[in-house]
Amino acid sequence: MAVTGVILVLFLIAHMYGNLKIFSGQQAFDDYSAYLRNLGEPLLPYSGALWLMRVVLLASILLHIYAAVTLWHRARAVTGGRGAARYVSTKARRGHQRSYASFTLRWGGVVIGLFVIYHVLHLTTNTIAPGGASASPYERMINGFQLWPVVLSYTVALIALAFHLRHGLWAAFASLGWNRSPRVRRNLNVMATVVTVVIIAGFLIPPFAILFGVVQ
Amino acid sequence: MNITLRVWRQRDAADKGRMVTYHVEGISPDMSFLEVLDMLNERLTMEGEDPIAFDSDCREGICGACGLVINGLAHGPKQMVTTCQLHMRSFNDGDVIDVEPFRAEPFTVIRDLVVDRSSFDRIIQAGGYISVNTGAAPDAHAIPVPREDAQDAFDAAACISCGACVAACPNGSASLFLGAKIAHLGKLPQGQPERHSRALRMTAQHDHEGFGGCTQIGECEAVCPKGIPLSVISQTNADVLGALAHGGK
Numbered sequence: 001m002a003v004t005g006v007i008l009v010l011f012l013i014a015h016m017y018g019n020l021k022i023f024s025g026q027q028a029f030d031d032y033s034a035y036l037r038n039l040g041e042p043l044l045p046y047s048g049a050l051w052l053m054r055v056v057l058l059a060s061i062l063l064h065i066y067a068a069v070t071l072w073h074r075a076r077a078v079t080g081g082r083g084a085a086r087y088v089s090t091k092a093r094r095g096h097q098r099s100y101a102s103f104t105l106r107w108g109g110v111v112i113g114l115f116v117i118y119h120v121l122h123l124t125t126n127t128i129a130p131g132g133a134s135a136s137p138y139e140r141m142i143n144g145f146q147l148w149p150v151v152l153s154y155t156v157a158l159i160a161l162a163f164h165l166r167h168g169l170w171a172a173f174a175s176l177g178w179n180r181s182p183r184v185r186r187n188l189n190v191m192a193t194v195v196t197v198v199i200i201a202g203f204l205i206p207p208f209a210i211l212f213g214v215v216q
Numbered sequence: 217m218n219i220t221l222r223v224w225r226q227r228d229a230a231d232k233g234r235m236v237t238y239h240v241e242g243i244s245p246d247m248s249f250l251e252v253l254d255m256l257n258e259r260l261t262m263e264g265e266d267p268i269a270f271d272s273d274c275r276e277g278i279c280g281a282c283g284l285v286i287n288g289l290a291h292g293p294k295q296m297v298t299t300c301q302l303h304m305r306s307f308n309d310g311d312v313i314d315v316e317p318f319r320a321e322p323f324t325v326i327r328d329l330v331v332d333r334s335s336f337d338r339i340i341q342a343g344g345y346i347s348v349n350t351g352a353a354p355d356a357h358a359i360p361v362p363r364e365d366a367q368d369a370f371d372a373a374a375c376i377s378c379g380a381c382v383a384a385c386p387n388g389s390a391s392l393f394l395g396a397k398i399a400h401l402g403k404l405p406q407g408q409p410e411r412h413s414r415a416l417r418m419t420a421q422h423d424h425e426g427f428g429g430c431t432q433i434g435e436c437e438a439v440c441p442k443g444i445p446l447s448v449i450s451q452t453n454a455d456v457l458g459a460l461a462h463g464g465k
Contacts, residue, residue: 071387075428078321078388084435088224088235089314092288095384096295096438103386105431171432177454179432179447 001067002172004060009169009195011057016202022215023206026138033137065113072106101167108160115157122150145210154207158200165196217243217304220312221256223268229324235314245305249292250275250282252304253315269328277301277441280376283383284329285316290380290439298378298441318383322425335425336377336393342421343414344397346406365403372400374442381436381444387428392436394422395448402455412459419456 018036021029040049079086084095094103121127123140130150131143144150169192179185209215218241226233240256247255250272257267273281277298284299286292292302307313315329323331361369375396382390398415401407407414430449437446 071429071431074423074426075387075389078426078428079319079386080321084384084386086319087285087288087314087316088222089285089288089316091314092293095435096289098386098433098435102431102433167432174432174446174450175430175453177450177457179450180454181447182445185447 001064001071002175004064004067005168005172007056007060008064009165009199011053012199012203013195016199019206020202022138022141023209026136029138029141030136061113061116065109068106068109099167101163102171104160104163105167105171108164111160112157112164115153115160118153119157141206142210142216145207148211151207151211155204158203161203162196162200165199166192169195217245217307217309219243219252219304219307219310221252222312222314223329224316225268225328226317226325228327233325235316243304245303247304248275248300249284249286249302249304250300269326269330271330272300275300278376280378283318283378283380285314285318285383287314290318290383291378291441295438296441296443298376301441318379320379320382320385320388320427322427323379323382331379333377333379335427336379336390338425339390339394339418339421340377340397343410343417344401346401346410348406359405361404369400369403372396372403372444372448375400375440375444376442378441380439380441382427384435384439385428385430386433386435387431389428389430389436390422390425391427391430391449391452392440392444392446394418395450395452396444398455399448399451402451411455412462415452415455416459416464419452 018032021032036050037047044052075083084098085093118128122129122144123137126133126140129140129143130147132139134140134143145154170189173179173188173192174185179188206215218239221238221240222235223238224233225236238256240252243252243255250270253268253270260267270284271281273279275282277300280298282299283291286299286302291297291299292306294302294306317323317325317329317331318333319331322335323333325331372395375393377393379390379393381392382388385391398418401414402411432446432449434446437444
């Protein structure tokens, strides 16, 4: 759970950085996209390095889901499928301190999973092409994010991702055995929040810049 | 004080169980929550009804026998106290209070509010010990222990195995209890020879008993009457990872 999660977060950081190249113009953005496919040539075939990364990512996603389903199944078995709601009393629905982020981790993960499928169909394969299909990744972005429903759907997914990362990062650090003192714990929580904010802000800036016509 | 209690009544493990409402009058704010149940039980007995079964022993917060979910919170609304040390001044006159047993699949309800926590004993048996040669008592300071390690070990050793961590955990995990038992021996020199096997065996027994996995929510720590820190769970994970790195020995 933790190791695959960290791999996926590292990917998100790289992905977010690539997206910001939209501000360098169409040439730079499309060149970067082409570079990812040429990476490692001639040692590797065209798109070879990219496919290696995709295999690692796909394996991480599948293992992440497998671990999550295992934990979910165990939690359901021990609580009669009710989780924290296994008590008749409804006076402490969120316990002493349970956060919204921890509460939505599993269903939020499902939302993110569905979003990833939609996202790949939209901007990678361009099977779904709101605003018009294009061979240029730059134009795909511009065409799509000029439409507010598209921006809205991405924003909803990113909010789900924000909650998922906020709790998930902290939980990953703790599960890897790093939470060993109150001071370290505070730092790990700050780190989880900072990484989350940076990733979400970095992903939200390009769509909104396009929607409001800053990038055309 | 006059209080309305909604108490979980269940004849035995096979019974479905239900909440039953009782009005209790003339409660002193200085009474412990268990004394209110005693008072109610006395009345029920006089009226020829079955008294409410609940666990208790020392009634001074150190044995771990008592434990109820009060208004949806293990050991009630106050933190760092066991149910026996929860006094009625923590409630208001006229309150309706829900009282339920600790719930988790391995904690079978024996009757009313009494649950079977012998799964905890089996987790301890799996590795919660150190091996020493018996004989004359060793000199008190024969093995130096760094002050910080001694403090951490003592913090973990404060666990009274009440099971509140399991009762509060949305995943029904006993990781806080497990971590406390692993950290309390693992932090001391005497616990080093079996450190890796202890972590592996106790964790395996924990999973075998059917407890859930930890997702670092921290509700266990919040209800723990002894304030066992969440860091003991990271300690468990580190010990298990260390053991796996050494080939599972």
